[in-house]
Amino acid sequence: MYSKIAPVRRTRFHALSIAGALAALCAFPAHADDKDQIVTDRPDFVEGSNVVGAGRLQIETGLAWDRNAAQGVKERATYTPTLLRYGISDTLEVRLETDGRLQRTTSEGPLRLRERGYGDVSLGVKWHAMDAVGNKPSVGVLVHADLESGSSAFRGDGIRPSVRVAAEWEFENGMSMGIMPGLVYQRGEQGGVSGMFGITFGKPITETLTSFFELSSPQIARSRRGGTEAVFTTGLAYLLTNTVQLDTALSRGLNSRTTDYSFTIGISVKL
Numbered sequence: 001m002y003s004k005i006a007p008v009r010r011t012r013f014h015a016l017s018i019a020g021a022l023a024a025l026c027a028f029p030a031h032a033d034d035k036d037q038i039v040t041d042r043p044d045f046v047e048g049s050n051v052v053g054a055g056r057l058q059i060e061t062g063l064a065w066d067r068n069a070a071q072g073v074k075e076r077a078t079y080t081p082t083l084l085r086y087g088i089s090d091t092l093e094v095r096l097e098t099d100g101r102l103q104r105t106t107s108e109g110p111l112r113l114r115e116r117g118y119g120d121v122s123l124g125v126k127w128h129a130m131d132a133v134g135n136k137p138s139v140g141v142l143v144h145a146d147l148e149s150g151s152s153a154f155r156g157d158g159i160r161p162s163v164r165v166a167a168e169w170e171f172e173n174g175m176s177m178g179i180m181p182g183l184v185y186q187r188g189e190q191g192g193v194s195g196m197f198g199i200t201f202g203k204p205i206t207e208t209l210t211s212f213f214e215l216s217s218p219q220i221a222r223s224r225r226g227g228t229e230a231v232f233t234t235g236l237a238y239l240l241t242n243t244v245q246l247d248t249a250l251s252r253g254l255n256s257r258t259t260d261y262s263f264t265i266g267i268s269v270k271l
Helices: 015-025
Strands: 057-070 073-079 082-087 092-098 101-108 111-118 121-130 138-146 160-170 176-186 192-204 209-220 231-241 244-253 261-270
Touching: 092 138
Parallel strands: none
Antiparallel strands: 057 073, 057 082, 057 261, 073 101, 082 092, 092 121, 101 111, 121 138, 138 160, 160 176, 176 192, 192 209, 209 231, 231 244, 244 261
16 A cells, blocks of 8 residues: 555455454564565565565565644544455465554644544455566566555445566665655546655664665645655664564655654564
């Protein structure tokens, strides 16, 4: 999924219970080889190019908070973004993504509206199209469809298909770079095809701790279709074991069409 609380997402299960179960897994040592080391698509916007591998299940979940204020209206949102990835082969995976349980509070002066529910579900596939060779990047192609399946307050309009291409470069100094252009089709009065783009840079701090920063536009569109969003994100990912990763990220909206601040903490496990 590519926007935070906007009505575009998912199914009825509580990601908090998943997070608790995953935390329990951290008590067990990992027995994976380096080639099986977990590589996640969270917590940044730009997706990775690799898949999880044949027969492997990867669970990526967390807690997230959004804060926004515009024209005297304040919005506060909490949600539980979760991504399930299962490898069909060494180059193909199927994906289920959701914002999980959501709560949004909107305040204007003395008036306050609180909404609770579940986000829509997004179903998709990722194909690892090309390994990195020389100066050529590792490339993955993602095709998703957001389904009109969530609670009424957070439900999108019909099926919204999208396609994204993720390209990654690894450099000799340990730095990495990823870019992700994409297109998404939205329905409704402001519907039509809009673009998206992100570029991210990663730098290892230690063998198990990596930092990143990212510039992204989850939506590139004309003003009549909601306009273009712009976000700066920075965060950390910590490899607890070869198959368990902890992460955190802070995002700042760069224009009036974008949520002011977003913060997330998460855990990912490869089984």
